[in-house]
Amino acid sequence: LVGERWGIRICFAALGAVMLVVCGSGAAILQDPPQTGQTRPLQGLDHTQMLRTRQYKLCAVAVALSAPPVLLFSPEIFSIATERGLPESAAPFSIVLGSAASAAGRLLCPAGSDRLGRKRVLYGVYLGLAAGSVAFAFAREWWVLAAYATLTFFYSGGAAVQPAFNSDLFGLRHAGVNYGFLALGMSGGSLLSYLGSQALPLEARHGLAVGCALVGLVCVRLVKPLPQS
Known part of the structure; x- marks a missing residue:
């Protein structure tokens, strides 16, 4: 509604203002947990060590390959939906439903990984992207709409599980920087998808999406825990 009435620039400016208030307020009240004398120092690899591991390379490729099943189509989802018989007035629901599914994936997939691994x-996630x-x-x-929502659910769910998977592999001490390097795979996948x-x-994009999801699954399967030193 904001975009239709005042234009896309005002829409983005309003979105930025809302994010500033919400995220800024949340950051302002965050506090580190109290330190105790019994707290053990965090262990883990730094990014220079992580980048040399086979595990990092596999994870980065897997993250990159999770992007095409969604991002090969998201720029044209309106036209794809209408060309396949969805009423033009209902096409914008692809964004609404996709966003809701994305939020659900970000909540449910990490919660499931805490219990199931x-x-x-x-x-x-990768089987869901392939299917x-x-x-x-x-x-x-x-x-x-249902198929696109399925893709956004698993894409966002995988993105939410990856930070925890990364920390499990490489430790917590440098988890922030390490995940930043892992997220480069997502940036690469987004660029290649565009x-x-x-x-x-x-038709070729559909085949590529399925292939990327299956190869991403293989990459995750090949990731093994780091040897204990």
């Missing part, structure tokens, strides 16, 4: 949930990509390729009318969305026909 990080790798098991990540297996489910959702197949469904999205053949979906018509309202099923387009290039693919511009260069490839829709």
Whole structure:
């Protein structure tokens, strides 16, 4: 509504103001837990050590490969939905439903990984991306929304589990910087997805999305715990 009435620039400015208030207020009240004499120093690899490991390379590639099943299509989701029979007035619901599914994935997948283990949930994430990509390729009318929401659920869920998986592998001492380097894989995957969305026909993008999800699953499967020194 804001974008329609005042334009996209005002819409983004309003969104930035809301994020500043909400995130700034939350950051202002955060406090570190009290330190006790019995607290052990955190252990873990720093980024220079992490970058040399096979585990990091596999994780970065897996993170990159989680992006194409969603980002190959998200710039054109309105036109894809209407071309497949969804009423034009209902097409914007793809964004609403996709956002809701994304939020649910960010909550439920990490919670599941606390109980079931990080790798098991990540297996489910990549299988979900593969299955959702197949469904999205053949979906018509309202099923387009369901398939797209499935993809956003697993994409965001995987992104939320990865920081914990990264900390489990490389320790907590340098977890912030280490995850920043892991997130470079997501940036690379996003860039390649954009290039693919511009260069490839829709049918080829569907096949690429399925393939990326399956190769990402293999990468996660190959990740082993670091040897204990």
